[in-house]
Amino acid sequence: MGIATTTERKGLGKSERRDAWWVGPLATALALGAFGVYATFRAVYATDFELGHGARFHTQLPDHAYLLSPFFSPLIVLPWLPAWISPAFLILWAPGGFRLTCYYYRKAYYRAFFLDPPGCAVGEPRGRRYQGERRLFLFQNLHRFFLYLALAFLVVLSIDVVHACCWPTPDGGWRFGISIGTLVLAANTACLGLYTFGCHSLRHLVGGNVDCYSCVAFGHTRHRLWKGVSALNKHHMRWAWVSLFTVGFADFYVWLVAAGTIADWRIL
Numbered sequence: 001m002g003i004a005t006t007t008e009r010k011g012l013g014k015s016e017r018r019d020a021w022w023v024g025p026l027a028t029a030l031a032l033g034a035f036g037v038y039a040t041f042r043a044v045y046a047t048d049f050e051l052g053h054g055a056r057f058h059t060q061l062p063d064h065a066y067l068l069s070p071f072f073s074p075l076i077v078l079p080w081l082p083a084w085i086s087p088a089f090l091i092l093w094a095p096g097g098f099r100l101t102c103y104y105y106r107k108a109y110y111r112a113f114f115l116d117p118p119g120c121a122v123g124e125p126r127g128r129r130y131q132g133e134r135r136l137f138l139f140q141n142l143h144r145f146f147l148y149l150a151l152a153f154l155v156v157l158s159i160d161v162v163h164a165c166c167w168p169t170p171d172g173g174w175r176f177g178i179s180i181g182t183l184v185l186a187a188n189t190a191c192l193g194l195y196t197f198g199c200h201s202l203r204h205l206v207g208g209n210v211d212c213y214s215c216v217a218f219g220h221t222r223h224r225l226w227k228g229v230s231a232l233n234k235h236h237m238r239w240a241w242v243s244l245f246t247v248g249f250a251d252f253y254v255w256l257v258a259a260g261t262i263a264d265w266r267i268l
């Protein structure tokens with residue numbers, strides 16, 4: 001408490017800390033900034049985001065399973081929309097809102113972009129007093145609703161992995177197969193699941209507001225779910241970053257394959 005008061009008086013970035021406290025906020029700003037630029041570019045560019053347009057399962061591609069970038073899934077194509085409105089814009093607001101309102105990311109970008117404060121026991125901009133998340137920031141309370149959407153997206157992305165496992169056969173049927181692309185989509189969906197299932201809101205949803213698990217309906221199940229979510233929640237920051245990387249990489253991989261830059265190796 002004493003340190004915080006001292007640094008407040010000294011001004012922005014002033015601190016008695018001797019460690020490199022600025023590395024975290026700087027790395028966060030660079031990583032989130034780079035991801036934001038890449039995702040915006042891909043959404044606007046909106047090309048080569050799927051392998052086998054409209055193929056779904058084995059209907060059109062003769063020799064490869066269908067691959068769809070997670071940035072465009074579920075693929076919503078509305079013929080009456082102007083061409084400049086990318087299908088990505090119709091869906092990215094949901095996972096974007098989920099991350100924007102995430103308890104961990106809030107801490108990260110408040111520090112990295114607003115410097116409010118830049119770190120523990122580090123001086124804030126002069127004249128700025130803590131007022132909590134008020135006014136515009138009240139939208140952060142929507143996190144639980146974004147969670148419901150994120151859970152639905154996990155189902156959609158899991159279906160995409162199933163599509164990526166259905167390879168066409170010469171007789172017009174299909175058989176199970178796996179390529180590097182299948183593994184990339186599956187790994188991304190798994191990492192997004194580990195991030196989503198460690199959500200603080202989900203933890204409260206399954207186990208909160210209960211004083212005695214054995215006294216409520218499904219108490220045993222709720223307790224087990226709460227313990228599972230709590231275990232993941234301990235590593236929420238890690239899965240937030242890993243899943244951010246995998247979702248960007250999955251899009252990049254599908255882009256390269258769909259553009260013909262690289263071949264997607266079938267391994268099974």
Ligand code: FES
Binds near residue numbers: 098103
């Ligand atoms: S708190 Fe991070 S996803 Fe919900």
